[in-house]
Amino acid sequence: MRTLYRLTPEDHYDQQPLSLSGGAARLLFDGRIDNREDMLAALGRSGEEARGWADSTILAMAIEEWGIADTLPRICGPFALVHWDLSRSVLTLARDEAGYRPLFFTRRPDFIAVSSMPKGLHALPDMVREMNVAAVAERFLQYPRSDTTTLFEQVQRVPPGHLIELSFSAQNVRRWRDLEDLTVDRSRDFGENLEALDTAMNQAVAAQLRRIGGIGGQLSSGIDSATVMGIATRHLPSTTPFHAFTAAPRDPSSFPAERRDWLDESRRAKAIADHFSSVRHQVIPNDGTSLAQVVARYTHAQDAPLQLPLHTCWFDAIGREARRKGVRVLLTGLSGNLGFSAGYGLVEPGYRRDVGLIALQSLRARWVIRGKLSWKAWLRGWMVILPRPVHKSLLKAAGRWRQMNEIDRLNPDIIRQYNLDERQVEWSGDFDLSKKIEESDPRILACDLLDMGSYLKALLAETGVDFRDPCGDSRVRRLALTIPHEQYFTPDDRAFGRALFSRYVSPDLAHEAIALSGRQNADMAATLAAAEQDIMETFERGASGPAVFAPLSPALLATQLQALKVEIEAQNGVDFGRHGDKVRNIAWSYAVQTFINGFNQRN
Incomplete structure (x- = not known):
């Protein structure tokens, strides 16, 4: 081992x-x-x-x-x-x-x-x-x-x-x-908690700089990886280069100019890297490796479906280029939003549970008055009191439904045999509707939801580079879980992340980093479409193994892929979430079916 x-x-x-x-x-x-x-x-x-x-x-x-x-x-x-x-x-x-x-x-x-x-x-x-x-x-x-x-x-x-x-x-x-x-500690105000998170992040980054070989990081245009890089450069000797790698489409000029920063994060990432004299920035094509090859290799390496197939395309490309440059350790901000940069969407369920729906909606009403939230979004906040089927139906009718794991993709016999519809009610991937959120903080739930051990082991085996996550340091995680939920989104969403980014990177870039946070892979539909033929063949081969999935006609799949490719040209902050869920659902189905097919072939 x-x-x-x-x-x-x-x-x-x-x-x-x-x-x-x-x-x-x-x-x-x-x-x-x-x-x-x-x-x-x-x-x-x-x-x-x-x-x-x-x-x-x-x-x-x-x-x-x-x-x-x-x-x-x-x-x-x-x-x-x-x-x-x-x-x-x-x-x-x-x-x-x-x-x-x-x-x-x-x-x-x-x-x-x-x-x-x-x-x-x-x-x-x-x-x-x-x-x-x-x-x-x-x-x-x-x-x-x-x-x-x-x-x-x-x-x-x-x-x-x-x-x-x-x-x-x-x-x-x-x-x-x-x-x-762990319980919330309300004895510390925002400033005290910011200093505590600052100390914890510095301890985490400094500890993870211990290494053999060169040092670098995966740099997005968001706040997590950029803050990690900013802290790392403070701890490294000024003569030690920090290699920052950003994944981006090979040919961003093909995207509409008004959407380019959504589909290609390299410009803003470069603006971040340019603030540091010791940073050597390089853009890596995230479509430089075939999705089919990446999914096949990593499925075999970890003996499991690839949870992040589209992300792994660029993690794999970054890791291989880093190794060629002598970099043995890459710092990431993988779990930043589970710690210091947690945003409203992650901490709102806990805040609602602690203070009640009326208090939460009163706070949100002030945001409406300040122009930071639409009145429609405020009204949707009341829908959590409705029965789940009604809530779901209204969201679907309004075009706001986000299905993060489509149970309809499974074989009906499998659903009945293993009572999977009950599992879907307990955890639908929606923090507002899933019953498990009543029992656990989403940031704790993520430990059991993701279980990244095999994936990180496979990355090391495939690239020869150790991907380390200072944001996942237990000192950071434990402290973050004791901070009152409202301090994360008052006075601004991702308040601690914004403050640390401003401190270690640049106040001037903080707004752009927040706006782009979590959307750096909006070009993933194009990556998926490029593997269309292999995806269809993969599902066709699945007919010979355990019938986990319901049959999916090639024509329907081709139509879905084409629709996603067209949809990407109109993405913005309002509708990216639903689009991203559609893409991830197809990619995730593909990854699971690849695992099943590989298992059948070996047995």
Whole structure:
């Protein structure tokens, strides 16, 4: 399960498995400790003393001192670990709270096996290779789950933030993370929380600069990756270049001039990069690699449908170009909107739950008066009190319905057999309508919804570059969850993100960065259309395997793809969301069907 890449200077000293408890236990660790100094201080050791210690050595010392259960909450950084207690014949598995490192296992009557990826378990001669059809259908619906189920029979996963103890007679699963138990702290005002987030982001970025080789980042025209880059350049020596890569269409001149900044973010990204003398900016064509090839490669690499097929086209292209330039670590802002730059759409459900609908609508009414919100949007805010079918029907009639995972794409027999319509009611992808939002903050839900471990592992394997996310640092995430929801959107939406962007990049560019935030891939319909032939062939081949999807005629699919290609020419901030959902639904269906076809071919 250990990485084959050395990514930090201390990795040179890493020799595993480690022996613990006088030889009575063994430890394997795949990860990085980003708070080494804090861990060492708590252990009564100095940084100078630990100069030649790998992160796994520090972890082993911590487990000897505090035990596994008390050590896990102290670790900041991505990790998966395996601890074998020979005296009790108990195997303990654990992952970080956000799931940035993957870990899978199988427990059979005659053996227990563990691997970073399912293919490691499937290499065993006695393993059954059968698809879990219900899990595949739920994965298509992107249903967030915190259990051990995977897409394969007999293969289980360690959920993010969980610890599992295995023996031949028992399996004990428990959550060690306490994100769900954090409460809002109203003792700090906006200014105090801004300074706290500033400190946490600086700690996160500085820790993730520890590396072998060059350093760079994925730079969008939004606020997250730009803020990460701005902080990174403050911590790096002035002579160290920071390579910033922006994905953009190969030929943006073909787009309407009035829509060009929506369809091509490179101009604004360059304006951001130009503020830093040490930044070397490069635009990478996000249509330089075939979507079909990218989906096929990454589906095989991670043994799962590619959650972000269109994004992966440019992540793959950026990673390969970065490696050619000697860059081994790329910083991203992948989960920025789950932390310091959370916007109204993410925190509004929590605010409504805390203060009530009337108080929320009173606040929104002030926005209407100030011209920051339309009266139609204010009226739509009252619709959450309506029964879900009525709410859905009204939105559809008004052309405002956003379907983020189309259950109608699934085979009706599959829906009935596994009660998937109930899953759809619990989680439709809509923060206003899904019942799960009544139980959990959307930013916590995302940990279970995404589970990025296998994806990040596949990116490393395919490109040789480690994609790191300072915005996902546990210190940032935990602090963000204790901040009152209204502070994120008063006085402005994404208030903390705007403030940090202004501090580390440029106040003059803050408005443009906010306006473009989240829309940097508006050209993805063109990428999808370019793979039209392969998409249709993929669904046709699907007829020979488990019938997860309902039949889709090539003519209908071709019509949908053509409509999206035409629609992209008229995109703006008002209707981008619905357009993006249409594109993602087709891409996601394609990715899941590619996984099914590949499984059938191998079996």
